[in-house]
Amino acid sequence: MAGASIIDGKEIAAQVRREVAAKVAERVARGRPAPGLAVVLVGNDPASEVYVRNKARSTREVGMGSFEHRLPASTSEADLLVLIADLNARSDVNGILVQLPLPKHIDPVRVIEAIDPAKDVDGFHPVNVGRVASGAKALAPCTPTGCLILASSVQADLGGLEAVVIGRSNIVGKPMAQLLLSANCTVTIAHSRTRDLPLVARRADLLVVAVGRAEMVRGDWIKPGAIVIDVGIQRVAGAGGKGRLVGDVAFEEVKAVAGAITPVPGGVGPMTIACLLQNTLQAAEAA
Numbered sequence: 001m002a003g004a005s006i007i008d009g010k011e012i013a014a015q016v017r018r019e020v021a022a023k024v025a026e027r028v029a030r031g032r033p034a035p036g037l038a039v040v041l042v043g044n045d046p047a048s049e050v051y052v053r054n055k056a057r058s059t060r061e062v063g064m065g066s067f068e069h070r071l072p073a074s075t076s077e078a079d080l081l082v083l084i085a086d087l088n089a090r091s092d093v094n095g096i097l098v099q100l101p102l103p104k105h106i107d108p109v110r111v112i113e114a115i116d117p118a119k120d121v122d123g124f125h126p127v128n129v130g131r132v133a134s135g136a137k138a139l140a141p142c143t144p145t146g147c148l149i150l151a152s153s154v155q156a157d158l159g160g161l162e163a164v165v166i167g168r169s170n171i172v173g174k175p176m177a178q179l180l181l182s183a184n185c186t187v188t189i190a191h192s193r194t195r196d197l198p199l200v201a202r203r204a205d206l207l208v209v210a211v212g213r214a215e216m217v218r219g220d221w222i223k224p225g226a227i228v229i230d231v232g233i234q235r236v237a238g239a240g241g242k243g244r245l246v247g248d249v250a251f252e253e254v255k256a257v258a259g260a261i262t263p264v265p266g267g268v269g270p271m272t273i274a275c276l277l278q279n280t281l282q283a284a285e286a287a
């Protein structure tokens, strides 16, 4: 057997961005203002800097307005809440994203709850969390939405599949499980306290892994033919001391057993920003 087919997240994300760009152009041609996305970065975490730069570039590329707010790590929670109130009130800002993690002295829950749910393009506000859970129209979190698009590119109807999500974060694992449930999967959420994780993983027709542990999922955890979506990305030491990017899945081993698999990089990663742009357009159209 040739092993799994590789799910090309880069190409699928480019396709989503092209669709968003076309809809933005159509909206502007109707005489409506271009959608605007505000990204707030507090402090200078290097990984966050890269994400924020990429978000701003992609936002402009699809014809949207990009507003970047870079604040020092010493910014008080009160000052951040004032900025969010300003952004909530601005008609040229349709989406607000506060990059996480925030410095320790700022409570992320208070910040997320201060964002107008109609502008919460991350889908982290309790109103959107609740709407996703009840299957209502919502701004859904970007990474799990991207994972769903990738899985659906392999099999358009996921209904009836045994789906196992490893990881229970608010950003990925929990909303992923809700979206898969809405797509009519039978859903299991596994995590660090799950007994016999390999056994649970092996029952998955669709396995989504978001744990942040390099190459944790091995080849013998995989049901032959399964769809495997790898949300993890981290740099580990590689040959020649150069370092290489790996996911939560041992790619070569799993590829030999799975039916389809996302690579790292070039799998889930590019989908997150594409879905963020989709959410920003959705927020603008609903405004």
Ligand code: GUN
Pocket: 097, 098, 099, 100, 101, 122, 142, 143, 171, 272
């Ligand atoms: N940090 C890591 N992932 C995310 C995300 O999806 N949104 C925000 N705001 N911060 C993040």
